[in-house]
Amino acid sequence: MTNRNWADSFKLHLRVGDQIGLAIMRGEFAPGSILPTEAQFCQTLGVSRTAVREAVRGLIAKGLVEARSKLGTRVRAPEDWNQMDPDVLKWRIQLADTSTYLEKMFQLRNAVEPAAAENAAMYAREVDHDRLSEAFGLMEAAGDDNAAWVEADLAFHKCIYIATRNEFFWPIGQLFEIGLREMFSIAALGQHRPRALEEHRDLRDAILRKDPAAAREAAQVMLGNARTDIDIIREPTGTKPKRSADRAGE
Amino acid sequence: MTNRNWADSFKLHLRVGDQIGLAIMRGEFAPGSILPTEAQFCQTLGVSRTAVREAVRGLIAKGLVEARSKLGTRVRAPEDWNQMDPDVLKWRIQLADTSTYLEKMFQLRNAVEPAAAENAAMYAREVDHDRLSEAFGLMEAAGDDNAAWVEADLAFHKCIYIATRNEFFWPIGQLFEIGLREMFSIAALGQHRPRALEEHRDLRDAILRKDPAAAREAAQVMLGNARTDIDIIREPTGTKPKRSADRAGE
DNA sequence: TGCGTCGAATTGTCATACAAATCATAACGT
DNA sequence: ACGTTATGATTTGTATGACAATTCGACGCA
CATH class of the missing domain: 1.10.10.10 (Winged helix-like DNA-binding domain superfamily/Winged helix DNA-binding domain)
Incomplete structure (x- = not known):
């Protein structure tokens, strides 16, 4: 599939x-x-x-x-073409400068994801709870398998967006999914993973017990840390992810 | 045929x-x-x-x-089809129950628009300032012309999304633009308009003087008021949705 | 039963012809 | 001389017919 x-x-x-x-x-x-x-x-x-x-x-x-x-x-003018389209997004990623792309994506994500978590806590149904728990289980089970962890991570966040029961949140989650998947072949967040796992657990728990404020808070914490992790990646000191995308623009 | x-x-x-x-x-x-x-x-x-x-x-x-x-x-599965597409949106609006549609749209809008205003205050360029002022001028000049006021209102908000200088905000502004335009053909003007104009002025000023916090605050105030007007629409007493359409545009 | 082969159904691609729309230009009338 | 109208040319829009590619299902065979 x-x-x-x-x-x-x-x-x-x-x-x-x-x-x-x-x-x-x-x-x-x-x-x-x-x-x-x-x-x-x-x-x-x-x-x-x-x-x-x-x-x-x-x-x-x-x-x-x-x-x-x-x-x-x-x-047509760039404002008119529909930026959320997967193909348009793919082309953009192939041409964009990686760091500014990440920056812009996180600007939007900071705005949306806490609200999505809040809504998920309010409107999620049982099937959403199950899927969320399942995704979290996959993250726990990922162990040292980076690819599995990334996939589970993406699935986890997608679950949140879907659990909002608001179709308009989906495509934004999709945006991040596509963007992150295209950008990092394998993420190099290894040492942060235990902390990230805890943050995800907090978010999951808040959603499961239908606590919107806590869910929002947990999402904000998570995003703040993820943002700094990204910043770490952007430094030339640490392990560099394979940057195959930004070369296409030259 | x-x-x-x-x-x-x-x-x-x-x-x-x-x-x-x-x-x-x-x-x-x-x-x-x-x-x-x-x-x-x-x-x-x-x-x-x-x-x-x-x-x-x-x-x-x-x-x-x-x-x-x-x-x-x-x-394909509904999660796969791209909800931000103008046509998909149009079809959805034609089929959706208006009140839940509005509710969902505002959930997203509450999340995004304050952040957009904040970013606009930070990253807007001169051409954006000009366009924003121009749009606000059109709103002031609309007078009793409802159609003109709605158009100016939509243009104003579009300017904000574009002024973020973040392409990922655009389609969301587009979403609201399409949604509101499709939903209400022509709105009757409400007595709220003077207040709305003031709120828009505050937002414009905050962006022009590059004050992110104030811009976010102004956007939140504006959305809060627009939201309560929407709630009035949702009363089952048979009040005409057209009444508050112009407020919904904020 | 298990396997390969063939045929049918459906989308994918090609080629050609004509219709519709629209811009440029020339012809025409005043 | 000027505006208007007719004409033509160019490009997209639609129609039609043909064949290729792919894949499912059924049949036949060991």
Whole structure:
């Protein structure tokens, strides 16, 4: 079920969409400008017009471009294209400077996640409690397996967002999930893990006993520490995560 | 041609996408199930396969469905489809119960908007200040023109989100903009407007003088008042939702 | 029973043709 | 000379038909 490259490798129109979308976000086609005609893309990329058109349909759906007869397909303003889209996000990560990206993501996360925890404490149902406990169990069981720990961590936070029973929180959790997963292949938070585990336990307990204030508090503590951990990573002194993403921008 | 009610989207594939997307969100096609084949849609809707395919491309881009050979196009789980997409949002609004929708939106808004104001106070550039002042000027100048006031109000808040200089805040502002605009066609003005104008002025001033704490405070005050007005709407006494629509825009 | 093979169904891609929209330009009338 | 209208050209939109790729299911065979 976790096929990620499936979208990239197969389906021609998705590959084409990837190419064009990335080119747009790279600034190769400036906002407001008209990008090459379908026919030109056909020739450039060596594919049929159908493929190009279907790719462009995807970009239209993501708000990156708008197409009108005779005028051509125009690149829309960056404020208009829908930043939460997984693909848009993926392209952004491939191009962004890692540190500022992290900074911005945490700005939003600091705003949202405590509120999400609060709402989760208020509105979570039993199935949410079960899933949250299960995810926490996976974190406990992760041991030295970094990959497992990261996955469990992400699952834990996703549970919180879903437990809010508010669909509008989901995509934000998704944003962090995608961002963090893309950015760190393996996180280097090893020495902080016992403390992080305790913080997660506090948050889980607060949600389970339906204590919104405590949940908010626990989330804030957790985020504060996570933020400093990130700052540690950003220092060139410690172990550096593999930074494969930010190179694509050059 | 089957449905003549949708005059906004000329393009056939967009109308088709609207129909199918709405049907999916209406639960007509359950998550995990396979929806009718392209050929069947062609016959049902009386359009060519091209139109259906391009419509489905849009739905794929929005995460609503995934298509694989022979298996058909499967409806993905609701957590997977990308809730921030303007169209998805629009469909949701058309189907949602208004009061719970408002409630959920404000849960998120309470979390995000004070933080956005804080960030705007810190990171706004001159062009942002100008645009914010301009939008506020439009609000002042709106007078008795309700439509103008609502538009100016939405523009004002959009300015704040953009002034954060954090792309991840944008789509959330977009969410509110779309939601409020779709929900209330044109709002009747409330007697709250003078107070609302003052609150907006406070917020603007705090951002202009780069005072994050004050900006956060001002946003919270404004949201608190808007929230209570919303609560009035939710009274089952049959009060018209239109009454407080303009307050909801804050 | 277990296995491979083949066929059918469905999406994926291609090619072509024409329709619709719209901009540029030329022709026309006043 | 100027504005208006007709015409044409260009680009996207839609339709249609064909074939490829993939995969499920059923049949036949050992």
